[in-house]
Amino acid sequence: MSPHPPRQARTINVHIQGWLLALPAIVLLAAFTHIPGIATIFDSFYATPHGKRPAAFVGWAQYQTMWTDPIAWTALKNNLLYALITVPLSIGLALAMALWVAGRIKGRSALRLAFFTPTILPMVAAANIWIFFYTPDYGLLNQITRAFGGGSVNWLGDPSTALPALMAVTVWKEAGFFMIFYLAALQQVSPTLYEAARMENAGRWTIFRRITWPLVMPTTLFVAVNALINAFRVVDQVIAMTGGGPNNATTLLLFYIYQVGFSFWDTGYAAALSALLLALLGLVSMLQFALLGRNVHYR
Amino acid sequence: MNTIARLTIAASLAISAFGVSAASATEVTFYYPVAVGGPITKIIDGYAAEFTKAHPDITVKPVYTGSYQDSVVKAITAAKAGNAPDIAILLSTDMFTLIDNDLIEPIDTLAKSEADHEWLKAFYPAFMENSQTGGHTWGIPFQRSTIVQYWNKDAFKAAGLDPDKAPGSWDEMVAMGKTLTKRDDSGTVTQWGLEIPSSGFPYWLFQALTTQNGAILANPEGTKVAYNDPKVVESAQFFADLSRKYDVMPKGIIDWGTTPKDFFEGKTAMMWTTTGNLTNVRKNAKFAFGVAALPKKVRGGSPTGGGNIYIFKTGDKAKTAAALEFARFLSTPERAADWGIATGYVATRPDAWETEAMKKYVADFPAAAVARDQLKDAVAELSTHDNQRVTKALNDGLQAVLTGAKPAKDAMDQAQAEATRILSAYQH
Amino acid sequence: MSDRLFRLLSTLGAWVFGLVWALPLLYALWAAFHPSAFATHFDISAPVTTGNFIRAWEAAPFARYFLNTVMLVIGIMIGQFVICTLAAFALARGKLFGGEILFALILVQLMVTPDVLIMENYRTLQKLGLIDTLTGVGLPYVASAFGIFLLRQTFKSIPKELDDAARLEGASTLQTIWRVYLPLARPVYVAYGLVSISYHWNNFLWPLIVTNSTETRPLTVGLQVFASVDQGIDWSVICAAALMTSAPLMLAFLLFQRAFIQSFLRAGIR
Numbered sequence: 001m002s003p004h005p006p007r008q009a010r011t012i013n014v015h016i017q018g019w020l021l022a023l024p025a026i027v028l029l030a031a032f033t034h035i036p037g038i039a040t041i042f043d044s045f046y047a048t049p050h051g052k053r054p055a056a057f058v059g060w061a062q063y064q065t066m067w068t069d070p071i072a073w074t075a076l077k078n079n080l081l082y083a084l085i086t087v088p089l090s091i092g093l094a095l096a097m098a099l100w101v102a103g104r105i106k107g108r109s110a111l112r113l114a115f116f117t118p119t120i121l122p123m124v125a126a127a128n129i130w131i132f133f134y135t136p137d138y139g140l141l142n143q144i145t146r147a148f149g150g151g152s153v154n155w156l157g158d159p160s161t162a163l164p165a166l167m168a169v170t171v172w173k174e175a176g177f178f179m180i181f182y183l184a185a186l187q188q189v190s191p192t193l194y195e196a197a198r199m200e201n202a203g204r205w206t207i208f209r210r211i212t213w214p215l216v217m218p219t220t221l222f223v224a225v226n227a228l229i230n231a232f233r234v235v236d237q238v239i240a241m242t243g244g245g246p247n248n249a250t251t252l253l254l255f256y257i258y259q260v261g262f263s264f265w266d267t268g269y270a271a272a273l274s275a276l277l278l279a280l281l282g283l284v285s286m287l288q289f290a291l292l293g294r295n296v297h298y299r
Numbered sequence: 300m301n302t303i304a305r306l307t308i309a310a311s312l313a314i315s316a317f318g319v320s321a322a323s324a325t326e327v328t329f330y331y332p333v334a335v336g337g338p339i340t341k342i343i344d345g346y347a348a349e350f351t352k353a354h355p356d357i358t359v360k361p362v363y364t365g366s367y368q369d370s371v372v373k374a375i376t377a378a379k380a381g382n383a384p385d386i387a388i389l390l391s392t393d394m395f396t397l398i399d400n401d402l403i404e405p406i407d408t409l410a411k412s413e414a415d416h417e418w419l420k421a422f423y424p425a426f427m428e429n430s431q432t433g434g435h436t437w438g439i440p441f442q443r444s445t446i447v448q449y450w451n452k453d454a455f456k457a458a459g460l461d462p463d464k465a466p467g468s469w470d471e472m473v474a475m476g477k478t479l480t481k482r483d484d485s486g487t488v489t490q491w492g493l494e495i496p497s498s499g500f501p502y503w504l505f506q507a508l509t510t511q512n513g514a515i516l517a518n519p520e521g522t523k524v525a526y527n528d529p530k531v532v533e534s535a536q537f538f539a540d541l542s543r544k545y546d547v548m549p550k551g552i553i554d555w556g557t558t559p560k561d562f563f564e565g566k567t568a569m570m571w572t573t574t575g576n577l578t579n580v581r582k583n584a585k586f587a588f589g590v591a592a593l594p595k596k597v598r599g600g601s602p603t604g605g606g607n608i609y610i611f612k613t614g615d616k617a618k619t620a621a622a623l624e625f626a627r628f629l630s631t632p633e634r635a636a637d638w639g640i641a642t643g644y645v646a647t648r649p650d651a652w653e654t655e656a657m658k659k660y661v662a663d664f665p666a667a668a669v670a671r672d673q674l675k676d677a678v679a680e681l682s683t684h685d686n687q688r689v690t691k692a693l694n695d696g697l698q699a700v701l702t703g704a705k706p707a708k709d710a711m712d713q714a715q716a717e718a719t720r721i722l723s724a725y726q727h
Numbered sequence: 728m729s730d731r732l733f734r735l736l737s738t739l740g741a742w743v744f745g746l747v748w749a750l751p752l753l754y755a756l757w758a759a760f761h762p763s764a765f766a767t768h769f770d771i772s773a774p775v776t777t778g779n780f781i782r783a784w785e786a787a788p789f790a791r792y793f794l795n796t797v798m799l800v801i802g803i804m805i806g807q808f809v810i811c812t813l814a815a816f817a818l819a820r821g822k823l824f825g826g827e828i829l830f831a832l833i834l835v836q837l838m839v840t841p842d843v844l845i846m847e848n849y850r851t852l853q854k855l856g857l858i859d860t861l862t863g864v865g866l867p868y869v870a871s872a873f874g875i876f877l878l879r880q881t882f883k884s885i886p887k888e889l890d891d892a893a894r895l896e897g898a899s900t901l902q903t904i905w906r907v908y909l910p911l912a913r914p915v916y917v918a919y920g921l922v923s924i925s926y927h928w929n930n931f932l933w934p935l936i937v938t939n940s941t942e943t944r945p946l947t948v949g950l951q952v953f954a955s956v957d958q959g960i961d962w963s964v965i966c967a968a969a970l971m972t973s974a975p976l977m978l979a980f981l982l983f984q985r986a987f988i989q990s991f992l993r994a995g996i997r
């Protein structure tokens with residue numbers, strides 16, 4: 001018997017060992033991500049089983065229901081608005097915060113603390129604090145608006161302000177988190193670049209536009225994609241603050257899925273809505289590949 | 300009750316006690332909807348302990364499951380996972396949903412003795428409307444309520460109104476509301492006339508208005524609704540007009556949870572809320588307050604509300620028997636009286652009001668009897684098959700009207716269309 | 728605009744902004760530490776009290792919720808360390824047939840987290856009999872694409888020579904991981920651990936669905952159950968409860984601010 005097994009057998013062994021090491025992760029990921037993902041799409045073509053009646057194949061019927069369901073459209077519209085407003089706003093504020101905190105400003109650490117602390121808070125806790133903040137008449141926000149001569153606003157009880165009120169909580173919690181990525185990016189910018197620009201007598205805005213902004217661009221894209229994914233998974237603050245009301249003004253996709261699935265027990269329709277959410281997330285991931293290229297961050 | 304009946308009860312109790320003790324100690328899981336803990340969880344824990352003292356072979360394990368809405372979701376989810384509670388207190392309106400999902404036992408098929416027969420007939424008929432369907436009794440009234448109006452007597456006095464007289468009609472309510480609504484120099488309202496909450500489950504408070512206007516929202520079988528009945532549309536219009544036309548109520552959605560706080564803070568002079576808030580108001584209002592039946596339009600009235608005891612199908616005979624025993628225990632006249640006094644909910648059976656404790660309490664605090672007296676005008680709370688969804692259609696429509704997004708007629712037509720679509724599966 | 732003026736305005740802006748950002752929390756602190764009557768009235772002479780915390784603590788089984796959350800986050804973290812380490816090692820160093828495709832498939836979970844597929848995952852747990860167990864809350868998160876990604880990056884940067892040296896001394900694969908890779912990747916584990924703990928301390932929807940009883944409910948769900956009221960709200964107590972549930976993470980953050988921020992940075996994504 002030779003002391004070493006033939007070369008080919010050894011390679012196969014190495015392959016097997018590799019797969020064995022990865023096996024627990026593969027099984028769990030398949031069980032909670034890939035199989036349910038496919039099953040969701042599969043289920044969306046079946047009716048919801050009722051009592052002892054099993055689920056029947058219904059083709060595109062769930063999607064037709066969705067097409068005519070005004071709440072589904074509202075949820076989609078609200079969610080797109082949510083993404084379109086909170087993502088740029090969080091990013092803009094995060095960059096501003098980072099520029100402030102990166103510079104030599106008085107009370108730098110206190111500011112950094114103020115900006116970053118909301119990130120650590122559970123969303124449910126933050127939401128409950130903000131409900132209090134928004135309470136009509138005696139909530140702090142209304143006490144402030146009144147001090148400036150404004151009237152009392154029913155922030156969460158008026159369809160025109162309820163969604164923006166939720167967005168504010170999201171921005172409040174996310175901006176500080178994104179700020180630290182910008183802080184890291186700003187540290188990488190070489191000071192000589194700024195010195196050179198100053199020699200040329202470039203204005204502050206020009207320096208920002210020509211040097212800072214392009215250099216933090218990869219960070220901006222990276223943060224934008226993550227913020228976008230998060231925007232389509234927002235649900236905690238909806239459950240805690242408004243329950244989707246008034247009149248669905250704050251109903252977002254994942255919340256609607258939760259409601260249809262776990263309050264109405266319409267599993268077939270919930271599957272169709274989940275498929276829509278999956279499609280949207282897929283779209284975001286395609287956008288990510290187009291923007292970032294797969295080699296930038298995920299290698 | 301004659302001697303033979305007494306003996307039968309004693310015998311059946313002895314048998315059931317023996318039957319239970321033959322098995323090993325039975326643990327009964329009891330879902331109870333409570334959000335804020337404190338006094339209420341203590342009372343429930345106390346009942347559970349007291350019950351175990353009387354039935355040493357049964358332990359009751361209370362699980363506090365949050366708001367009513369959260370609780371029914373939890374109960375159904377748990378049951379679908381094969382982990383149902385043995386007994387639970389959930390909204391009386393969840394009856395159809397629980398039946399359709401095949402989760403609960405008809406109590407009359409479990410409790411068949413003559414004493415049981417008497418027991419099931421002991422409650423106020425208004426409360427049984429939401430507890431029976433298809434010839435069976437599915438729920439035992441426990442924490443039941445009606446909506447009542449609370450008013451701040453000091454504010455009434457300050458506005459030059461008779462502090463001992465609540466509005467008796469819609470017109471009076473609007474007129475008094477106008478007198479009570481106070482503005483500062485800049486025109487900002489410092490005190491509103493009235494608050495009728497509209498968050499979460501606005502259909503319930505709205506049903507008081509439709510009842511007073513002479514409309515019935517759903518048939519007893521829970522298969523048809525009348526959301527766009529002209530009288531219902533008129534009620535919705537009135538609900539919105541209170542804030543948008545008469546300007547006596549804050550605009551937008553009024554939060555259920557903060558309404559009592561608004562009342563304590565003097566932000567509103569009158570409020571509509573459950574009689575279950577009575578003890579809370581009594582403890583926290585720092586002014587003289589009154590409680591009265593709701594005002595009339597063509598008639599008086601309020602829907603009943605609140606929770607029933609349900610016994611879940613678990614397939615475990617010992618647990619079901621123990622759960623039934625606990626249900627009996629929770630609904631004796633004495634305990635119904637005790638619960639009513641502790642919380643403000645309406646003691647669910649007439650004989651509870653004849654107990655010494657209750658008589659003393661009412662003599663001391665007559666407001667406690669207001670909700671009971673209103674029962675003669677009460678109607679069943681809106682409840683249908685696929686209840687969550689059918690009421691959501693109405694809730695959405697109402698919130699659209701209240702926030703001025705849609706005219707009352709359009710909103711109610713739309714709600715009706717949606718409800719009809721959902722209920723079409725239940726037409727036979 | 729002169730430089731001085733700009734600097735002044737910028738500082739002023741930053742401070743106004745910082746104040747606005749801190750306001751909700753300061754307000755919650757005010758309400759939590761004063762009697763209910765002062766929750767909405769600002770009065771310097773208002774008595775300071777810890778009564779709201781005591782009332783919240785007594786009104787709901789927060790001690791149990793704390794225990795559940797602590798067991799949950801630690802359990803998940805240990806599970807993630809083990810499972811992600813093995814997979815990351817295989818992907819970084821093992822010659823894995825089809826490894827590229829496998830890695831791409833793993834990264835799908837960065838988008839499609841378990842809470843996006845609540846219905847199906849709930850059904851899976853039901854089949855496994857894991858509803859209303861802490862294992863059930865944690866299991867879907869244990870194989871974390873993010874963790875695998877992060878550790879694979881780190882392992883790849885470790886010189887192959889160290890690996891070879893260990894093997895020459897007769898170490899098995901697992902021993903090599905334990906002796907060579909783990910010690911060198913320690914800062915990354917610390918970072919990943921902190922991110923994992925703060926993510927799962929705050930996670931809400933999935934535990935909300937999976938847990939039914941006090942024995943399994945984590946803090947976030949317990950807080951929500953506590954704060955949803957059918958009978959009128961006491962803001963002081965709710966603020967106290969909200970702060971209480973966040974307190975351990977907040978304190979840890981205040982004490983180890985730099986480590987936290989470094990960790991979040993190192994970890995890159997949640």
